[in-house]
Amino acid sequence: MNFYGNFDIREVNAPVSAGSSIDDNSDIIDMQGYEGVVFMVPITDSAATGVAAMTVEQNSVNSGSGMAALSGAVATATCSTNDDLNDTLLVVDVYRPRERYVQAVLTSATANIAFGNTVAILYGPRVKPVTDHASVQAAALAISPAES
Known part of the structure; x- marks a missing residue:
């Protein structure tokens, strides 16, 4: 099994400039047809005592209004020293x-x-292979590739 045809990879939020009171939402994802989702975001700059967090919310309708945080679905990190x-x-x-x-x-x-x-x-898609999301510009799959 290869990774690429079994997962839907998406860019769901642009970079967020440094701030001490950020509250920024990603695109809303429709989970119909999937078992789960992993969100990942890099921290690109951090100042001492800064607290970075990512929380996942859910809703029964495709709307930011009414989204509710999921129990246990938060990753938090505190900056001890600059950077x-x-x-x-x-x-x-x-x-x-x-x-x-x-x-x-x-x-x-x-x-x-x-x-x-x-x-x-x-x-965990219910239908395979998964097609590329609009945020994927180009992709390649190499199976048992020779050296170039």
């Missing part, structure tokens, strides 16, 4: 959400935090 969180990831995996629509929410507190692009990987 110690740089080039690290926040990752949240939600398996079998109870409602159809989900989104990731990036927040920061206390001191400046900046985030890179948020990526979502939907897994």
Whole structure:
């Protein structure tokens, strides 16, 4: 089994500039036909005492209004010294959400935090192979490749 044909990879949020009170939502993802989703976001800049968090929310309708945070679906990191969180990831995996629509929410507190692009990987598709999402510009799959 190869990875690429069994997962739906999407860019779901643009980078977020440094701030100490960020509250930024990703695109809403329709989970119909998938078992779960992993959200990943890099921390690109961090100031001492800054708190970076990514929380996943769900809703029964495709709307930001009414989204509710999922119990246990939060990744949080606190910066001890300037830049110690740089080039690290926040990752949240939600398996079998109870409602159809989900989104990731990036927040920061206390001191400046900046985030890179948020990526979502939907897994456990009921229909295979998975076709590329519109946010994928190009992709390649190499099976037992020779050296070039």
